[in-house]
Amino acid sequence: MTDERSASGAGGVLVVGGGISGLTTALEAAEVGKDVFLIEKNPYMGGRVAQLNQYFPKLCPPSCGLEINFKRVKNNRKIRMYTMTEVQSVSGSAGMYQVTLETRPRGVNNNCTGCNACVEVCPQERDNDFNFGMDKSKAIYKAHEMAFPMKYVIDAQACDKCGKCVEACRYNAIELDMAAKTMTVDVSSIVWATGWNPYDPTKMENLKYGSSQAIITNMMMERLAAPGGPTDGRILRPGDNKEPESFAFVQCAGSRDENHLEYCSYICCMATLKQITYIRERYPEARVTVFYIDLRSPGKYEKFREKLMADDKVTFIKGKVADIIAEDDGGVTVVAENAVTGEKVHAKVDLAVLATGMEPAGQAAAAKVGVDMDSNGFIISDAGKGMFAAGCAKKAADVVTSTQNSTAAALKAIQASR
Amino acid sequence: MSEGMRVEPDLNFIKYLKSAGGDSVKKCFQCATCSVVCPLSSDGNPFPRKEMIWAQWGLKERLAGDVNVLLCHQCGDCTAYCPRGAKPGDVLGAIRAYAYTHYGFPQGLAKMCSSGKNFPLLLGIPMVLIGLLWFLSGGMHVPSVEIFKEAGFGHFFGEGKVLGGLLTKNVAFIDLIFLPAFAFAAFASFKGATAMWNKMSTSVNANQDYRPSAKQFVTEFLLPSMVETLQHKRFNECGTNQNRVKGHLPLVLAFIGLFIVTNYAFIVKDIIGYFVEGLHGPIAMGNPIKILANISAIAMIVGVGILWANRSNTEESQGSSPTFYDWFLIGVIMAVGITGLGAELIRLLGIPSFAYFFYYMHLVSIFMLFFYMPYTKFAHMVYRTVAMAFERYRESGFVIKAD
Numbered sequence: 001m002t003d004e005r006s007a008s009g010a011g012g013v014l015v016v017g018g019g020i021s022g023l024t025t026a027l028e029a030a031e032v033g034k035d036v037f038l039i040e041k042n043p044y045m046g047g048r049v050a051q052l053n054q055y056f057p058k059l060c061p062p063s064c065g066l067e068i069n070f071k072r073v074k075n076n077r078k079i080r081m082y083t084m085t086e087v088q089s090v091s092g093s094a095g096m097y098q099v100t101l102e103t104r105p106r107g108v109n110n111n112c113t114g115c116n117a118c119v120e121v122c123p124q125e126r127d128n129d130f131n132f133g134m135d136k137s138k139a140i141y142k143a144h145e146m147a148f149p150m151k152y153v154i155d156a157q158a159c160d161k162c163g164k165c166v167e168a169c170r171y172n173a174i175e176l177d178m179a180a181k182t183m184t185v186d187v188s189s190i191v192w193a194t195g196w197n198p199y200d201p202t203k204m205e206n207l208k209y210g211s212s213q214a215i216i217t218n219m220m221m222e223r224l225a226a227p228g229g230p231t232d233g234r235i236l237r238p239g240d241n242k243e244p245e246s247f248a249f250v251q252c253a254g255s256r257d258e259n260h261l262e263y264c265s266y267i268c269c270m271a272t273l274k275q276i277t278y279i280r281e282r283y284p285e286a287r288v289t290v291f292y293i294d295l296r297s298p299g300k301y302e303k304f305r306e307k308l309m310a311d312d313k314v315t316f317i318k319g320k321v322a323d324i325i326a327e328d329d330g331g332v333t334v335v336a337e338n339a340v341t342g343e344k345v346h347a348k349v350d351l352a353v354l355a356t357g358m359e360p361a362g363q364a365a366a367a368k369v370g371v372d373m374d375s376n377g378f379i380i381s382d383a384g385k386g387m388f389a390a391g392c393a394k395k396a397a398d399v400v401t402s403t404q405n406s407t408a409a410a411l412k413a414i415q416a417s418r
Numbered sequence: 419m420s421e422g423m424r425v426e427p428d429l430n431f432i433k434y435l436k437s438a439g440g441d442s443v444k445k446c447f448q449c450a451t452c453s454v455v456c457p458l459s460s461d462g463n464p465f466p467r468k469e470m471i472w473a474q475w476g477l478k479e480r481l482a483g484d485v486n487v488l489l490c491h492q493c494g495d496c497t498a499y500c501p502r503g504a505k506p507g508d509v510l511g512a513i514r515a516y517a518y519t520h521y522g523f524p525q526g527l528a529k530m531c532s533s534g535k536n537f538p539l540l541l542g543i544p545m546v547l548i549g550l551l552w553f554l555s556g557g558m559h560v561p562s563v564e565i566f567k568e569a570g571f572g573h574f575f576g577e578g579k580v581l582g583g584l585l586t587k588n589v590a591f592i593d594l595i596f597l598p599a600f601a602f603a604a605f606a607s608f609k610g611a612t613a614m615w616n617k618m619s620t621s622v623n624a625n626q627d628y629r630p631s632a633k634q635f636v637t638e639f640l641l642p643s644m645v646e647t648l649q650h651k652r653f654n655e656c657g658t659n660q661n662r663v664k665g666h667l668p669l670v671l672a673f674i675g676l677f678i679v680t681n682y683a684f685i686v687k688d689i690i691g692y693f694v695e696g697l698h699g700p701i702a703m704g705n706p707i708k709i710l711a712n713i714s715a716i717a718m719i720v721g722v723g724i725l726w727a728n729r730s731n732t733e734e735s736q737g738s739s740p741t742f743y744d745w746f747l748i749g750v751i752m753a754v755g756i757t758g759l760g761a762e763l764i765r766l767l768g769i770p771s772f773a774y775f776f777y778y779m780h781l782v783s784i785f786m787l788f789f790y791m792p793y794t795k796f797a798h799m800v801y802r803t804v805a806m807a808f809e810r811y812r813e814s815g816f817v818i819k820a821d
Contacts, residue, residue: 206455206499252449257501293449322454322499337453337464344453344461 011188011417012037013410014099016087016365019047020399021391021406022193023069028410029191030078034417037185038073039085039101043153044143045070047195048392051130051144051219053226053233055399056274057304061227063146065399070148083149088182090369094386094416095188105178107140107154112173114142114150118165126158128230131223134238135230140165140174145228188417189386191409192371192379194362196392199254199261201354207253209354212326213239217253217356218271225278235282237351240330244286244350247279248334250321251292255357263376265357266396269296272355273308280313288314289347291321291336317345324352358396381409386416427476431516435473438532439741440512446470446504452496457655458489465489466496466506473509482520482614483621485812487513488798488805493656497736508738515743518797521610531793534742544785548595548778551575555591566770570700571761571777589688595781599789606792607800614801618808624817635807638814643806659732665724668717669751675714682707700765715762719755722748747795753783 011034015026018040026038044050049062073079088100124139139158142150154165154176166174198219201209209215214237216224223229224236237244249272254260269292276288295316297305308314319336326332333348363377371387372380379389390409391402435443448471453464465486472480481487487510496506515532522528530536552558557576565573575591585593619626630638646652648670653663683701701708726748732738757780764773791797811817 252501256447256449258503259499259501293447318450320449320451320454320501322451335454337450337467339448339450339467342464342468344459344464346461 011035011095012186013413013417014039014087014097014185014187014190015193015390016190016362017041017047017193017195017391017393018045018081018083019193019195019391020049020066020069021195021393021402021409022047022191023066023073024403024406025191025193025390025410025413026079026081027069027072027076028407029414030076031072032414034078034414036079037101037187038079038081039087040081040083041086042143043083043106043151044147044149045073045081045083046146046148048219049399050146051222051226053222053229053278054274056270057301059274059277066148067146081149084153087365087369090190094384097187097190097386098184099187099190100182100184103181103183105154105156105175105180106151107156107159107176107178108152108173109175109178110151110173111171112151113171114152115170116142117168117170118152118174121164121168123162123164124158124160126155131230132217132220134220134223189388189413191388191390191406191413192362192366192393193390193406193409194360194365194379194393196358196396197361199265199356199359201253201356203260204254204354206322206324207250207354208324208326211324212330212332213237214326214330214332214350215324215352215354217354218268218275219356221275221278221353222271225275225282235278235351237330242330242350243283245283246287246331246347246349246351247289248321248332248347248349248352249275249288249290249355250324250334250352251290251295251355252320253354253356255355256293261357261359261376263396264296266296266401267398268355268357270301270304270398272353273297273301273305275353276308276311276314280311284313286313287349289349290314290316291319291334291345292316293318293320319345321352358392360393362393381412383412383416386413388412388416425475425477428478429476431478432473432476434516435509435512438512438515438743439739440473440505440509441739442503442505443470443473443509443512444504445502446474446500446506446509447502449501451499451501452506455495455499455657456490457493457495457657458491458652459486466510469510469513470504470506473513478516478520480621481513482517483617485618485805485808487517488802489652489809490514491652491656492659493653494658494732494736495656497738498658503737505736505738508736511743512741514798514801515741515795517614518610518793518795518801521613521801522793523606523609523613527606527790528793531790532743534746537742537746540746540786540790541782544782544789548781548785551591551595552778555587557588557591560771560774563768563770566765566773567768568699570765571773572699574774574777585688586691589691592781593688595785596788599785603788603791607797610792610797611800611804615804615808618805618812622812622817624811628816630811630814630816635811639807639810640803642810643803646806647803659728662725662728665721665726665728667721669721669725672714672718672721675710675717679707679711679714712759712762715755715759718751719759722751722755726752743795750783750787750794754780754787757783 013029013034013036015022015038026036030036046066052062084104084106085101088102090099092098118140119138122138122140125136126139127133128135128137130144140152140154142152161176198217201217224231227233255265279286317338319339321334321336323335324332331350332352333346334352336345338345360377366373366379378395379393381388388409390406450467453459453467459465490510492507492511494507519528519532555575557574572588575588578587580587580590650663650667733740757776761773761776761780
């Protein structure tokens with residue numbers, strides 16, 4: 001066990017989560033001179049944003065934004081960054097927390113240059129979770145094209161320790177018997193930037209996710225449209241790789257629903273509108289139908305919505321999809337009541353996209369160390385305890401709001417550690 | 419509908435709905451999940467999404483003429499899937515309770531039957547009426563065990579014959595109480611159902627110049643609906659509350675069984691009994707009709723017991739509010755079953771005093787069940803059947819051609 005303690009009384013900050021919110025918090029705190037421990041559960045930084053094809057509303061790729069932040073992290077000696085690392089326990093109180101962290105073995109050390117020789121010889125495959133299982137990677141893999149840190153990683157479950165990669169690696173970068181590490185850090189305050197998970201679509205029984213490959217989630221759509229995704233950015237139907245001629249977007253799939261997520265997930269309307277632009281770019285003739293309760297495109301996003309609503313290839317139907325039927329030709333029929341005409345709509349489409357919402361991802365971690373959460377699992381900031389929430393750990397939010405409240409969390413963490 | 423509709427909400431109606439089990443109506447945000455998950459909702463005329471907003475807006479006239487409200491079997495799928503806990507199934511139940519009062523004739527009696535506050539009156543009227551006739555008949559005394567064993571309840575309203583020997587006194591009194599009560603309930607139901615049919619016809623703009631004949635009405639619309647009801651076809655399509663069929667089906671069969679038994683008794687005792695002596699005692703236990711009666715009585719108690727348990731479960735699991743509308747019917751049917759079977763068992767045990775009391779309460783509960791039928795939940799027997807007939811009518815050439 002190693003002890004990596006910041007100088008006693010120096011008032012370091014622990015940031016849990018290395019997505020856009022965690023990165024922002026860590027940088028804001030470090031750039032005014034605080035010591036920061038930035039930990040990330042995944043083998044790469046960037047979180048959900050790294051999985052996106054484009055941001056709304058400017059439609060720039062996530063490399064814009066993430067890369068600048070990665071560069072700032074690299075150049076800042078105040079930030080100590082650990083991937084594959086989670087909080088084990090927290091003791092002490094505000095101003096003097098001792099936090100025990102555990103780092104899972106990556107199997108690859110800092111010698112890695114990202115040459116890919118190991119992947120070429122690896123005989124084992126795994127479902128690629130970065131692409132939501134729509135393709136496979138080898139047991140040793142690079143998390144994604146712009147992974148930071150640019151180090152490969154071994155999936156311990158998939159690896160059979162055959163040793164071929166060790167032979168292939170010219171840099172002695174692979175350690176198959178690398179062990180987990182724990183360490184304890186002393187910090188004054190903790191910022192939870194634990195982000196979100198897409199809500200599990202199998203929980204909405206009536207939407208029958210899993211009954212057809214033509215039912216995907218909006219995050220899968222991001223990966224299908226992304227240049228580094230399973231289809232290299234062509235939007236093809238999983239399974240048969242058909243180029244879809246018609247799409248249906250199922251809004252509020254799990255959100256604003258007492259039986260699932262009782263809150264509005266805030267981003268799904270805009271994500272859908274954004275994804276329609278992906279479709280219009282690739283398939284100018286495709287027909288798109290959006291089923292919604294209300295369209296929520298607050299503030300400056302109104303213009304984005306207006307532009308798409310004027311598009312004659314896109315139909316908006318007020319009425320929530322409550323049934324999806326798998327069809328023999330590989331497509332699906334979505335069923336809703338059009339609340340304006342008062343008639344049921346059966347729309348047969350090649351691909352149905354469930355606009356699933358955000359479920360706070362830090363619930364288990366927060367519960368383990370006794371952090372306060374609201375009834376939906378969002379973390380409640382408590383200045384007295386020196387515990388703060390940032391980004392989507394605090395509330396369902398878009399990237400702009402997340403970076404704003406992350407900056408705010410950084411300021412509060414600094415104040416609490418003085 | 420979208421252009422220039424002026425909504426004039428009836429606030430008292432909304433208040434009534436909230437008190438009658440529809441307290442969640444205002445939670446609805448019109449997502450229309452309910453209309454899709456409802457197994458009974460059709461493509462061209464889905465429900466209950468639009469009924470929910472009409473209810474929120476207090477459009478009682480529109481709801482009173484809406485066939486969907488009565489086609490709803492309260493399966494509970496809408497309530498289970500509702501993202502807001504608006505419980506559309508319960509709201510439609512409350513609208514039905516309102517509709518029975520709305521169409522009830524006479525209005526005073528219908529209104530009296532719509533509120534639990536009046537329960538003492540609803541119970542008191544038949545108790546006093548039957549009690550008074552019992553007193554006047556001269557039969558109000560406990561018979562000896564021997565006479566009771568032989569005559570059963572045959573001397574309940576006294577001995578001897580009336581109307582020049584045409585009827586026994588007992589039969590005459592029973593006929594005097596129940597024939598007018600049944601006739602009145604039938605007339606009130608007819609009036610209510612006719613008013614509803616006309617209202618519904620207006621709401622779908624049916625062509626009034628081209629209407630089905632009575633024969634067409636019965637053969638094309640009414641009979642198929644009655645057959646469908648007996649088969650419990652729609653009930654079986656229900657998802658969430660599907661197990662209600664297990665209670666409702668035995669109950670319906672019990673009512674049919676007891677209807678046959680009553681008619682048999684009526685014909686044998688009141689008509690054949692006029693010519694043949696000795697038919698006025700209790701029917702022998704081995705008689706097929708008696709067996710049918712006993713099986714029906716048990717089926718009735720079991721059936722309503724299942725519905726009772728089901729309703730309790732729904733109130734617990736889905737948070738439905740307990741309503742007078744639901745519990746009055748369950749309670750009265752249970753009372754009919756228990757007092758009837760109880761009177762018979764105590765008669766067999768040979769305790770006249772208790773038996774007479776049970777028999778008296780049996781008459782009271784039967785009176786409550788049928789006399790109040792057109793205004794209580796029992797009215798669904800008439801109104802839903804007519805609504806299902808109307809649904810067939812709406813889909814038929816009579817209406818489509820009128821559009």
